[in-house]
Amino acid sequence: MARIVTADLWQDLIAQRPGALTLVDGRLVVELGRVQARANLDLGTGAALRLGEEFGEERGALVFGAGGTLTLPLDGKLAPKLHPDSDGQPGLAMAVTLRAMVPGQAVTALWNEQPLAHLSIGEEWERRTFSLPAALVRAGENRLRLHFSRLGRGGQPSAAIGRVEVGPRAAIVAGPAAQAGGYRVHAGEGDEVSLDLSQGTSLVFYALAPRRGRLRVEGRGEVAVLVSTDAEHREGRPPALLLDGALGPAGRDLDLSGYGGQPLRIEVRTPAGGEGRRCGCCSWSRVARGRSIAANASRAT
Numbered sequence: 001m002a003r004i005v006t007a008d009l010w011q012d013l014i015a016q017r018p019g020a021l022t023l024v025d026g027r028l029v030v031e032l033g034r035v036q037a038r039a040n041l042d043l044g045t046g047a048a049l050r051l052g053e054e055f056g057e058e059r060g061a062l063v064f065g066a067g068g069t070l071t072l073p074l075d076g077k078l079a080p081k082l083h084p085d086s087d088g089q090p091g092l093a094m095a096v097t098l099r100a101m102v103p104g105q106a107v108t109a110l111w112n113e114q115p116l117a118h119l120s121i122g123e124e125w126e127r128r129t130f131s132l133p134a135a136l137v138r139a140g141e142n143r144l145r146l147h148f149s150r151l152g153r154g155g156q157p158s159a160a161i162g163r164v165e166v167g168p169r170a171a172i173v174a175g176p177a178a179q180a181g182g183y184r185v186h187a188g189e190g191d192e193v194s195l196d197l198s199q200g201t202s203l204v205f206y207a208l209a210p211r212r213g214r215l216r217v218e219g220r221g222e223v224a225v226l227v228s229t230d231a232e233h234r235e236g237r238p239p240a241l242l243l244d245g246a247l248g249p250a251g252r253d254l255d256l257s258g259y260g261g262q263p264l265r266i267e268v269r270t271p272a273g274g275e276g277r278r279c280g281c282c283s284w285s286r287v288a289r290g291r292s293i294a295a296n297a298s299r300a301t
Helices: 014-019 035-040 169-174 230-235
Strands: 004-012 021-024 027-031 049-055 058-063 067-074 092-100 106-111 114-120 126-132 140-148 159-168 183-187 193-197 201-208 213-220 222-229 240-246 252-255 263-269 282-296
Touching: 004 014, 014 035, 014 193, 014 201, 021 035, 027 035, 027 067, 035 049, 035 067, 049 159, 067 159, 092 106, 092 140, 092 169, 106 126, 114 126, 126 169, 140 159, 140 230, 159 169, 193 201, 213 222, 222 230, 240 252
Parallel strands: none
Antiparallel strands: 004 282, 021 027, 021 201, 027 159, 049 058, 058 159, 067 140, 092 126, 092 159, 106 114, 106 140, 183 193, 193 282, 201 263, 213 252, 213 282, 222 240, 222 263
């Protein structure tokens, strides 16, 4: 006779961290001094940018040839319709930290292949800011291409890029994020991996939500979990807050059944630090997305 039982299949999002994006203090931050920035490289750009290079106390990517392209999603709380123009200024802006590796260098920044600015840059690190007009930005993936006018000779680099930030204009113009952000990876027993997430940092994962799905978060510390869909990004609706508080020793199970079959943006965020604020350091041993299925347990009797 046949016997039907239920089983859970889990997809470990921590294992997918190389494809996750990082937000710090509400802005998308791409650190090209880290190999994680590979998630933002456009196809064909890998050979033009050498990530993770050291420049004294700074880190960044060396640029070979005329430049490269990054893909920068504007979704979640950065969805363009959540940032309308104010007092004649665009609601979103970008900052690029870069330096020339050859004298007389200049760079043209293009957003979705539309020119933003053409700037001369020196051989010391500079943080240059760009407003992002509403007519150029779109919900979902956007492309930033940096084109350098002078090439390095004999296979030498033409420029270096340290960081790209995208966020609300007022925050970008005010300066870099107050906290470094990022995360550290700790290996446990067997295949177990945990992440220590810095204060004010978010990791963003993209996944297809299964029917009757659940999101399980295990670890310690204070954490918020926000989810949103492509339709919500286009319409300018803020993400749904599924969790905001301590995880506890047993972890938390969050219901995703209302999102079955939809591409989902999942943001896991720690609170910013500061006097009188909650501890913003969170360690995850598991962030998994699961679904219940019917399993056929029939056997000959």
